[in-house]
Amino acid sequence: MKITNPATGATLVELVADNAKTVRAKYERARAAQPKWAATPVRKRLAILRKFRELAVERQPELARTLTQEVGKPIRQSRNELNGLTGRIDFFLAETERALRDEKVFADPQGKMEERIGHEPLGVIANISAWNYPYFVGGNVFVPALAAGNAVLYKPSEFATLTGMHIADLLHTAGVPDDVFIAVIGDGKTGTALLRQPVDGVFFTGSYGTGAKIAASTGRRMIKTQLELGGKDPIYVCDDVDVKAAAAAVADGAFYNTGQSCCSVERVYVHDRIYDAFVTAFVAEVKGFKLGDPMNEATYIGAITRKPQLAVLQKHVADAKKKGARLLLGGNIVKGTGNWFAPTVLSDVDHSMLVMRDESFGPIIGLQSVADDDAAIDLMNDTDYGLTAGVYSADEKRAKSILKRVNAGTVYWNCCDRVSPRLPWSGVKHSGIGLTLSTYGIQTFTRPKAWHLRSS
Ligand code: NAD
Numbered sequence: 001m002k003i004t005n006p007a008t009g010a011t012l013v014e015l016v017a018d019n020a021k022t023v024r025a026k027y028e029r030a031r032a033a034q035p036k037w038a039a040t041p042v043r044k045r046l047a048i049l050r051k052f053r054e055l056a057v058e059r060q061p062e063l064a065r066t067l068t069q070e071v072g073k074p075i076r077q078s079r080n081e082l083n084g085l086t087g088r089i090d091f092f093l094a095e096t097e098r099a100l101r102d103e104k105v106f107a108d109p110q111g112k113m114e115e116r117i118g119h120e121p122l123g124v125i126a127n128i129s130a131w132n133y134p135y136f137v138g139g140n141v142f143v144p145a146l147a148a149g150n151a152v153l154y155k156p157s158e159f160a161t162l163t164g165m166h167i168a169d170l171l172h173t174a175g176v177p178d179d180v181f182i183a184v185i186g187d188g189k190t191g192t193a194l195l196r197q198p199v200d201g202v203f204f205t206g207s208y209g210t211g212a213k214i215a216a217s218t219g220r221r222m223i224k225t226q227l228e229l230g231g232k233d234p235i236y237v238c239d240d241v242d243v244k245a246a247a248a249a250v251a252d253g254a255f256y257n258t259g260q261s262c263c264s265v266e267r268v269y270v271h272d273r274i275y276d277a278f279v280t281a282f283v284a285e286v287k288g289f290k291l292g293d294p295m296n297e298a299t300y301i302g303a304i305t306r307k308p309q310l311a312v313l314q315k316h317v318a319d320a321k322k323k324g325a326r327l328l329l330g331g332n333i334v335k336g337t338g339n340w341f342a343p344t345v346l347s348d349v350d351h352s353m354l355v356m357r358d359e360s361f362g363p364i365i366g367l368q369s370v371a372d373d374d375a376a377i378d379l380m381n382d383t384d385y386g387l388t389a390g391v392y393s394a395d396e397k398r399a400k401s402i403l404k405r406v407n408a409g410t411v412y413w414n415c416c417d418r419v420s421p422r423l424p425w426s427g428v429k430h431s432g433i434g435l436t437l438s439t440y441g442i443q444t445f446t447r448p449k450a451w452h453l454r455s456s
Contacts, residue, residue: 001186003161006072007294007303007338015161017186020193026182027197030124030151033179038121038149042100045147046093051174052143053089056082056135059170063135066162068294071131072303072339075295077257084419085135089143091421092442096147099442102451114453119446121149122224123200128191128214129164130205131157131305132260137205137228138167140425140436141445142181145203146171148445151180155194157206158187159305192217199223201445205262207359208384208430215433226434226444229427230359231387232266235416236376236402237278238393239271246392247281253390253416255289255343258302259363262431263388263410263417267356268367269376275369279347282367283328286343291334301363304339313341313362316355320366325349330363351382359385373398377405386428390416409435 003012018026037045056063064078073081099119106115127141134156142152156164168183184194188210195202195217201224204214211227218225235253237246253265270278291301304310310333317331330342341362349356349366356366370376380389390412391399403411409426412418419425419437426435435441 001158001161003070005069005338006159006305006307009337012069012162015185018184018190018193019186020196023184023190023193023197026153026184027124027194027199029179030153030182033177034121034124034149034151037146037151037177037180040149042097042147042149045149046096048175049089049143049147050093052171052176053086053093055170055174056089057086059166063163063166065295066166067134067160068302070162071134071160071305072294073257074299074302076297076299077302081133081135085139088136088139088421088437091437092143092147095439096144096442099439100148100446112455114451114455116451116453118449118451119148119443120449121446124151124153124197125201125203125445126194126197126199127152127154128194128202128204128206129154129156129160130262131159132257132262134160134163135167136419138164140441141203141205142167142171144436144442145445146176146181148442150201150445151182153182153184153194153197153199155184155186155191161185202226203434203436204228211432224434224444224447226436227432228262228425228434228436229387229430229432230361230385231262231264231427231431232357232359232383232385233263233388233390233408233416234267234269234380234383235265235390235392236269236370236373236380237271237274238373238391238395238398239273240394240398241274241392242394243274243277244281247278248285249414250392250416251282251285251289254365255286255301255363256417258304259365260305260361261417263419264361265365265390265416266360267379268365269370269379270367271376272369272371275367279328279367283345286329286345289343291340291343301343304341304362307339309362310339310341313344313360313364316353316358316360316364317344317346320346320349320353320355323350323353325353325355325366351379357383373402377402380406384430387431388412388416390414
């Protein structure tokens with residue numbers, strides 16, 4: 001398989017993908033190695049993961065360069081992702097022991113009967129990952145999964161293969177046994193072969209389409225299946241905000257990572273009292289975003305990682321224009337080598353348009369005016385997805401009462417496109433099922449065992 005730089009179209013390297021036979025062999029190695037890893041004291045496992053963190057910091061320049069070369073992410077944003085990874089590992093290092101400790105939940109006054117909850121590792125898990133934040137979405141799974149005593153078969157996206165191989169190398173150098181964390185290399189076909197193995201859990205990050213196929217294939221096997229899927233994340237800007245500041249923050253939320261984040265802002269509703277001023281400030285902000293060589297420190301908009309996405313973006317723009325939207329900025333493929341799309345702002349959009357319904361996953365945004373808070377809430381909830389949603393307002397009470405009525409796994413007041421290791425990351429509807437991060441995101445890699453203990 002060819003690994004290509006999406007910014008230049010150049011082939012970086014050619015690799016041999018795993019096939020059904022090699023995937024099976026990897027599964028068998030992981031199965032054989034897992035009990036010993038589970039029996040390793042949790043403190044020792046955490047010490048190894050601490051070493052992994054140190055290595056990721058030491059080798060940051062090289063890791064950031066590889067990430068930028070294979071996914072087209074601006075180099076500063078690659079470094080930000082690696083810095084974010086260390087913050088997440090710190091959270092897992094601090095919280096794992098407490099999260100995995102046995103809990104005594106009952107003891108009778110005579111001391112004869114006791115009830116406890118234990119947390120046991122699932123066993124061998126498959127982690128099938130996405131390319132847009134490979135250190136984040138991968139790390140949210142393999143760090144706590146390993147900490148909890150599981151063996152991990154990690155399939156990076158075919159668009160982030162080199163990063164996946166770096167991750168395996170760092171973990172092994174840190175001391176995770178070679179058979180406890182194994183990279184499985186390839187595309188969806190390899191992913192399918194991985195899912196045919198009798199794993200004990202599947203942790204997937206990717207699109208709704210693939211997630212639905214995976215759910216269908218694991219459903220009859222009664223194994224834990226977590227699906228972190230796409231979003232069509234809305235922001236509502238109330239009429240009481242500092243318009244310029246809100247426009248700057250929302251534009252960053254929409255265009256950071258070239259709009260290729262699961263929690264990118266994908267729809268913006270603006271109170272009609274400030275709509276015109278907001279649109280003007282928003283367009284001015286986006287005009288300041290520099291598109292170009294992702295290795296350049298000043299670049300903010302990088303390449304579109306997957307070529308076929310260019311056609312999706314073109315379709316969203318053409319459909320919106322046909323149905324009456326105004327194209328204020330961009331709207332076109334940028335000619336040249338590699339995959340590039342100009343930062344695009346559409347105003348006067350509505351929910352008949354693809355750009356307000358389907359995940360765009362690129363540097364494109366629709367701005368819609370709304371008459372009041374109720375109308376904004378109706379529109380925010382008028383979606384198949386439910387990953388994140390946000391409100392910008394000077395009034396905390398107003399924002400909270402709106403966010404209570406919004407159906408999403410994560411809600412934001414005066415911020416957006418933000419993930420915290422301390423909070424659970426989950427979606428509703430087509431945004432998925434299950435969660436990562438927070439202490440729940442440690443326990444999710446275990447199964448609770450109920451202990452009923454009578455001493456005589
Ligand atoms: P994708 O669904 O195309 O691929 C994801 C992974 O699944 C890849 O590793 C791919 O090789 C594998 N795969 C493809 N077909 C498969 C099959 N039939 N069986 C098993 N594995 C298969 O998604 P992507 O393009 O890598 O990622 C983008 C999507 O991920 C967007 O929708 C984005 O919103 C979503 N995402 C969600 C989160 C979240 O936390 N909710 C985070 C990042 C990305």
